[in-house]
Amino acid sequence: MSGRRIDGAGSWLDRSLPLAFSFDGREIPAFAGDTVAGALLASGERGGFVSPIVGRPRGVYAAGVEEPNAFVEISTPWFEPIRPATMVNVVDGLAVHARAGVGVLPATPVEPRPARHVHRHVETLVIGGGASGRAAATIAEGRVLVVEEQPVVMDPPPNAVTLTSTTATGIYDDGYVLCYQRVGGLDVFHHVRAERVVLAAGAHERPLAFAGNDRPGVMLASAARAYFERYGVLVGERIVVFSTNHGGHDAAEALASAGAEVVVVDPATQPGPATERLRAAGVEVRLNARVVATDGDAALTGVTVSAADGQRTTLPADVLAVSGGWNPATQLARSLGVGLRYDEGKTCFVHDGSGPEWLTVVGRAAGNVPASFALWVVDDGDDRDKYVELQRDQTVADVAEAVAGGLTDAEHVKRATYIGTTIDQGRTSGVLTAEIVNRLLGWAPGAQGPTNARPPYTPVPFSALAGPDSGPILLDPIRVTPMDAWHDVHGAVYETVGQWKRPRYFPRGDEDMDAAVARETRALRTGVAVLDASTLGKIDVRGPDAGVFLDQMYTNRMSNVKVGSIRYGFMLGLDGMVFDDGVAMRIADDHYVCTTTTGGAAAVMDRFEEWLQTEWTDLRVYCTSVTEQWAVVAVGGPRARDVVQAAGTDADLSHDAVPFMTFRDATVAGVPARICRISFTGELSYELHVSPWHAQHVWDAVMAAGEPFGITPYGTEAMHVLRAEKGYVIVGQETDGTQTPDDLGMSWIVNTAKGDFVGKRSLVRSDMLREDRKQLVGVLTDDPARVLVEGTQLIADATIPEPPAHMLGWVTSSYRSEALGRSIALAVVEAGRGRVGAEIHAVVGETTVPCRVADPVFYDPEGTRRDG
Amino acid sequence: MLLIRCPWCGDRDEIEFKYGGQAHLAYPADPEALSDPEWADFLFMRDNPKGEWSERWMHAAGCRRWFNAVRDTATHRMIATYRMGEGPPA
Numbered sequence: 025m026s027g028r029r030i031d032g033a034g035s036w037l038d039r040s041l042p043l044a045f046s047f048d049g050r051e052i053p054a055f056a057g058d059t060v061a062g063a064l065l066a067s068g069e070r071g072g073f074v075s076p077i078v079g080r081p082r083g084v085y086a087a088g089v090e091e092p093n094a095f096v097e098i099s100t101p102w103f104e105p106i107r108p109a110t111m112v113n114v115v116d117g118l119a120v121h122a123r124a125g126v127g128v129l130p131a132t133p134v135e136p137r138p139a140r141h142v143h144r145h146v147e148t149l150v151i152g153g154g155a156s157g158r159a160a161a162t163i164a165e166g167r168v169l170v171v172e173e174q175p176v177v178m179d180p181p182p183n184a185v186t187l188t189s190t191t192a193t194g195i196y197d198d199g200y201v202l203c204y205q206r207v208g209g210l211d212v213f214h215h216v217r218a219e220r221v222v223l224a225a226g227a228h229e230r231p232l233a234f235a236g237n238d239r240p241g242v243m244l245a246s247a248a249r250a251y252f253e254r255y256g257v258l259v260g261e262r263i264v265v266f267s268t269n270h271g272g273h274d275a276a277e278a279l280a281s282a283g284a285e286v287v288v289v290d291p292a293t294q295p296g297p298a299t300e301r302l303r304a305a306g307v308e309v310r311l312n313a314r315v316v317a318t319d320g321d322a323a324l325t326g327v328t329v330s331a332a333d334g335q336r337t338t339l340p341a342d343v344l345a346v347s348g349g350w351n352p353a354t355q356l357a358r359s360l361g362v363g364l365r366y367d368e369g370k371t372c373f374v375h376d377g378s379g380p381e382w383l384t385v386v387g388r389a390a391g392n393v394p395a396s397f398a399l400w401v402v403d404d405g406d407d408r409d410k411y412v413e414l415q416r417d418q419t420v421a422d423v424a425e426a427v428a429g430g431l432t433d434a435e436h437v438k439r440a441t442y443i444g445t446t447i448d449q450g451r452t453s454g455v456l457t458a459e460i461v462n463r464l465l466g467w468a469p470g471a472q473g474p475t476n477a478r479p480p481y482t483p484v485p486f487s488a489l490a491g492p493d494s495g496p497i498l499l500d501p502i503r504v505t506p507m508d509a510w511h512d513v514h515g516a517v518y519e520t521v522g523q524w525k526r527p528r529y530f531p532r533g534d535e536d537m538d539a540a541v542a543r544e545t546r547a548l549r550t551g552v553a554v555l556d557a558s559t560l561g562k563i564d565v566r567g568p569d570a571g572v573f574l575d576q577m578y579t580n581r582m583s584n585v586k587v588g589s590i591r592y593g594f595m596l597g598l599d600g601m602v603f604d605d606g607v608a609m610r611i612a613d614d615h616y617v618c619t620t621t622t623g624g625a626a627a628v629m630d631r632f633e634e635w636l637q638t639e640w641t642d643l644r645v646y647c648t649s650v651t652e653q654w655a656v657v658a659v660g661g662p663r664a665r666d667v668v669q670a671a672g673t674d675a676d677l678s679h680d681a682v683p684f685m686t687f688r689d690a691t692v693a694g695v696p697a698r699i700c701r702i703s704f705t706g707e708l709s710y711e712l713h714v715s716p717w718h719a720q721h722v723w724d725a726v727m728a729a730g731e732p733f734g735i736t737p738y739g740t741e742a743m744h745v746l747r748a749e750k751g752y753v754i755v756g757q758e759t760d761g762t763q764t765p766d767d768l769g770m771s772w773i774v775n776t777a778k779g780d781f782v783g784k785r786s787l788v789r790s791d792m793l794r795e796d797r798k799q800l801v802g803v804l805t806d807d808p809a810r811v812l813v814e815g816t817q818l819i820a821d822a823t824i825p826e827p828p829a830h831m832l833g834w835v836t837s838s839y840r841s842e843a844l845g846r847s848i849a850l851a852v853v854e855a856g857r858g859r860v861g862a863e864i865h866a867v868v869g870e871t872t873v874p875c876r877v878a879d880p881v882f883y884d885p886e887g888t889r890r891d892g
Numbered sequence: 893m894l895l896i897r898c899p900w901c902g903d904r905d906e907i908e909f910k911y912g913g914q915a916h917l918a919y920p921a922d923p924e925a926l927s928d929p930e931w932a933d934f935l936f937m938r939d940n941p942k943g944e945w946s947e948r949w950m951h952a953a954g955c956r957r958w959f960n961a962v963r964d965t966a967t968h969r970m971i972a973t974y975r976m977g978e979g980p981p982a
Contacts, residue, residue: 197968198895598935637958637976639919785923785931
């Protein structure tokens with residue numbers, strides 16, 4: 025290759041702005057408007073590109089996104105692991121390095137290119153800024169947007185917004201199109217919603233499979249022409265053009281006019297209109313001929329041409345430009361499910377006219393491409409030298425091997441050979457491969473087309489997709505309670521519950537979690553402890569029919585809860601399985617506040633709304649999510665009453681005044697508070713529901729009032745241990761969507777007398793009445809020091825039987841209990857309640873651990889402690 | 893991404909909506925009167941046509957209202973949307 029600049033040529037160049045860039049450490053001259061590939065060719069540089077699989081030398085092959093050979097890493101002024109050299113515009117200070125089709129991430133993380141997202145709404149979106157696209161844009165009405173993947177649009181339509189260096193990466197339903205724009209060092213992702221989409225993406229030239237077709241110096245004829253017309257680069261002095269169509273012939277004419285010595289090799293038997301024109305321009309045209317071999321070491325020096333009579337001639341050449349026909353760029357439409365049909369005269373697949381009414385395909389993308397002589401593979405020569413997929417180093421012989429192995433579908437051949445799984449997504453190889461398969465099977469050309477196309481049309485960096493939605497705040501919002509700053513200052517170790525950050529435990533000194541949890545649970549059982557329970561989901565339910573509605577949603581009756589009282593209930597799915605749990609507090613006849621699990625709040629709210637809006641539309645009920653309008657300070661332990669009293673309240677906290685499962689609206693520490701007697705630990709407990717604005721104040725007041733009693737803040741881990749000691753289930757831990765209330769030993773919570781409720785009918789399905797259903801039980805290891813891992817499988821015998829072993833169930837919760845001085849576990853076990861007292865074995869690796877089935881209530885089974 | 897016409901808010905992107913499965917499945921007036929197979933049929937069995945079918949959506953990131961839609965399952969085209977309690981447009 026001996027490329028050079030031609031004075032005055034190159035419509036995309038600004039010769040007044042000379043630039044230079046670093047390529048593998050060498051300085052390469054360029055002009056504004058150049059690409060890395062163009063500037064390399066202008067300097068006569070092959071670039072040292074090699075193929076990724078077998079390391080064969082390769083040269084620049086294309087002038088656009090279909091480039092399969094020339095890839096670079098950009099290291100300055102930003103980092104990108106791999107881009108086609110044909111799509112990298114030279115900017116000041118650019119430094120790139122050749123890459124063999126595979127990017128390498130640096131050992132230390134680098135900043136991605138910054139990315140923005142933009143939403144656009146237009147009447148017409150035109151994809152492609154070529155002649156057809158511009159014509160379509162010019163006659164379009166309303167807001168018109170034109171996107172063009174190349175950096176230049178000649179004569180942009182005055183009625184349109186034109187974005188260059190912008191690729192439509194996918195067309196989706198109802199005119200939704202994603203467009204990826206590169207503006208220097210910035211990525212912009214456009215979410216376009218268009219009433220009408222015009223696909224004018226052009227066509228990609230197809231290469232031919234002949235021996236030696238991967239040698240540096242072989243390139244697409246359209247690329248050789250583009251380098252001259254866009255960048256003023258004549259890629260060689262002696263150019264052989266192997267062309268089946270007048271598109272390739274036109275390229276030959278342009279290259280001859282630029283000063284190259286051009287020979288056209290045309291497989292057609294008869295001269296066409298282009299033949300005479302070329303000959304008149306002094307171009308030698310060899311009809312009924314084929315290229316059968318190429319010569320040269322790392323670079324092309326000669327091309328061997330076979331005539332019809334089999335006579336071979338070797339022509340000196342530094343570039344072999346190939347044109348085997350044109351593939352309309354229908355990929356974006358095909359990913360919508362649009363069909364293709366084979367056009368015999370053009371030897372390509374064209375849009376069959378199907379598709380949504382808002383999509384129009386025009387120009388070359390619609391099949392307006394030159395007729396072509398039907399040639400895909402040149403018979404002469406060794407099939408192992410005829411490359412089909414340059415980026416995967418796959419040849420005609422490799423395709424033949426896949427077909428010989430029994431594969432007949434292009435999709436299967438793709439997966440066997442990896443053809444088309446490359447950065448260029450099979451632009452040069454896809455149709456060629458399908459035709460080779462058709463040929464090998466003795467099928468007619470076009471019997472099957474190329475493999476399906478999917479978005480994105482060209483590779484898109486993840487950083488561009490993420491755009492500004494990155495970092496801890498926007499990627500997944502973090503929710504914290506009003507007391508979070510206090511927790512943080514006091515050394516809380518957090519756990520994530522849904523989006524909430526909750527203190528898991530508050531270590532003192534060098535305590536580990538076990539030590540901290542032992543101390544925190546001991547404090548609650550013997551003195552007083554405090555939990556931030558603000559994350560509980562809360563739904564305000566109002567309206568004259570609120571009670572009737574809640575009777576439908578919960579397993580037990582909520583309509584007869586007295587004002588000032590609280591009732592615990594389950595919500596079931598229609599299938600009868602436990603969905604969520606919580607309490608309903610009756611504030612007034614027509615007003616309840618329902619609590620949900622921390623993780624279930626949104627789902628419960630959604631369910632309430634769904635039933636109200638779609639089924640019981642006559643019920644006068646209004647639901648409002650108030651999770652963040654109520655912060656909760658849960659004070660628990662034998663001294664809880666003393667502490668709340670000491671914090672200052674106008675309420676009578678005696679048991680008779682505020683019995684278990686009731687609440688009083690009063691003041692605590694001078695601010696309004698709803699004082700609720702609810703206990704998730706089995707101890708005397710006051711949940712103080714307060715405004716989030718007052719939450720820190722109340723927390724501080726409780727901490728100060730509790731100091732003489734040794735008040736201890738505790739986290740979710742201690743809460744889990746405390747409730748497990750009492751056998752209280754956590755929905756989502758003891759349940760996995762296959763547990764009924766009875767499975768959990770809680771049939772008392774189901775009121776079958778009150779009429780229908782969601783899930784009721786399912787509870788009497790035959791499967792629900794089986795006696796071998798898994799039931800919640802306690803499991804105690806024989807060795808009290810042994811703490812089983814949650815999820816441990818349970819079997820009947822001490823020896824693990826041959827598989828398939830019969831599993832009786834599994835451990836759902838497991839802790840060391842400070843109160844009991846031993847380990848405890850909850851489990852779901854087949855017919856478990858009938859096994860209480862029996863032995864059972866936990867499978868741990870290859871051995872078993874002996875255990876006994878127990879009642880799930882380990883601590884204070886009489887419930888004497890909850891009233892203090 | 894579908895463009896869905898919320899009967900209350902107008903045309904919005906699909907990401908604003910939550911899908912709700914087959915529409916016009918009335919909750920039985922007296923579930924207890926149904927046999928196990930009849931109840932299972934209501935609970936689990938849904939139509940799966942190629943072509944037009946009615947489905948429910950909820951405008952989760954907007955007005956949070958449920959509504960019904962007729963969509964062509966083969967082309968994804970939204971043929972109509974209408975409010976709860978209304979029948980599909982003729």
